[in-house]
Amino acid sequence: MRSSWTVLAVALLGMALGGCGGTENGPDMADERAAAQIVDGWTSCAKEAPRAGETLSVPTEGTPLPSGREPTIGRIDAAFTPVAAVICGREIRPGRDGGQEQVATERRAEGIASLLTALRLPDEQADGEVACTAEMVIPPWLALLDDQGRWLRPHLPTDTCDRPRAEVIAALAGPQWTTVDVRIVRQMESGAAVAAGCAQQWKDMVWVETRNGTPGSAGSGNRPAAEPLRLCVYEVPASLQDGERPPGDFVYGGPLPAERQAGVLRALSNRRAVVDCATPATRFAVLRPLDESGPERYVELDGCRRFLVVPPAGGAQLGQGDDTLAALLGPV
Template identity: 40%
Template sequence: MRSVVVLAVAVLVLAACARPAAAPALPPSPSPPVTHPAWVACPPGDDDPTAPLGLPPLPAGFVPAGVVICADGLRTRADGGEDRVRRERRGSDVAALVAALRLPSEPRTAEACDLSLVGVVWFAVLDAAGRWLRPGVAADACGKPRIEVRDALDRLTLTTVRTTVLGETKSAAAAASGCEQRWGEMIGAVTAGSAGSAGSAAPAGGADAPKGPVRLCVYTVPASEQGSGKPAGDFARGGLLPADRWTVLRAKLLAAGPPVPCPAHAGRFAVLRAPDGAGGEVYAELDGCHRLLFSTPSGNALRQGSAALAAEIDRP
């Protein structure tokens, strides 16, 4: 019997690594690439790093003199907040990149390929007249962008010429408090599907909470997320709790009894955790059912709070 089990496991491993599981290369478009008369700015973000595999190859008559790369990232502001930005970077030493773009796709291998998703950053090439186009990228034997193109893109010398702010990812207030801008409402997540009861979906492990310094972070849950499978909240306020206040509050939290059936969804919740994240965290619904969730390294425990306890947690 043991040999049969070992053989079955081996077959599953080989099947997971076999060629059909690798992302197939898209056939290049039969149409020529669209050549634009002049560059304006980075287009809206393209989230598919494998899209160049399906684009038409670089035309023989197009002679690149430069490259532009567009990529989204994060940037910390002077006030400590953080923005998501789109950076436009340019380079002119494109000989290696052009040579790599002229390479053909390799024949598909019959050997095993790994399952990693490999792509390339959004880029376009420009000629001396300022015209630009997005060239296709040849595929390797596993249907992924050829390593020569990826290496050439990585080795480019680039200068950032434009940075566009797409939106705020962390406010200055959240940064100053040490809290994240957005956080999952885990009580709603772990009780989703339990029909508002403390039934089988409610964890019933041992309750514990960090003993040392604790940071309180308060979040507001948009109405559109309340009752969803993965509700999340937006930062409202937060900061480190005085040690004496946490000592009293921790004892009251740990003394909470088992949860009771309740169909309401929280519109506000708090997260209490150590500054270094060690020891797990405590979630508290500040309205709705006033439940508590102790998330510890050994598991989760759901308990029942009260309006009075929520008010004490929420006290500025």
């Protein structure tokens, strides 16, 4: 399996918007930095860094130890002799059913002489002449191991923009990383959702809009449209139905048959008064033009059976559906 870390010479893999200023560290700062905490008994990324790569994190964050403390990131103590490096992370890959899944990975390298040389470099000092862009590079979760199985989190020397030095990026791309473990964390998109052209998850926007205010009435501004529509239906877990933005998981969907579309759009053009109701829907439908050019339409398939029309220019309109509309939005 080819490691995604082989492209680290191009980017250190995490990119997030954030401020970027020069470091105030002098050229001898590497010698003054506190030594990294040495932890006994490396086991695996699954145990030592189970959430590595789950969210973007800054390099000063540690990993909780069994005691609840976090190992200090710092310089490599002279008494610690690294013989291997481990990178823990996450990535998205194709799933077995044609969808996508998120996996946690553990990669190991033992030819790390050039990496150690780069990690022992000092932080570069800002001179005020270098223009830094607004992106912040997020380093990988890196650990060094010695021949006793102890490990530590090394500081990654930074350049004048407070990003890992070019030598560090090149060194991380250099060792031959071997994948030693891959664990499926969760499904990102099922094969069924991909085949239907639907996202795996969606928010119940009828609930969101009615909780945050009362949209205008739908009807007069919601004329039947000629553009083909895609139907995506989602189910909200019971434990999340009362939330501010309840997420639904994909159930079924696909292009809406033309004979159904006409009936659906007529139903969405009715002028019935919206019932006074606060029952969360367990299932809701999302209708979007195949060419993404028109309004989005949301329909509660149970509960209050309301619908919401959201034009591209804004101004959501709320309407009242019924059992007939819900039936038209059954499996395609």
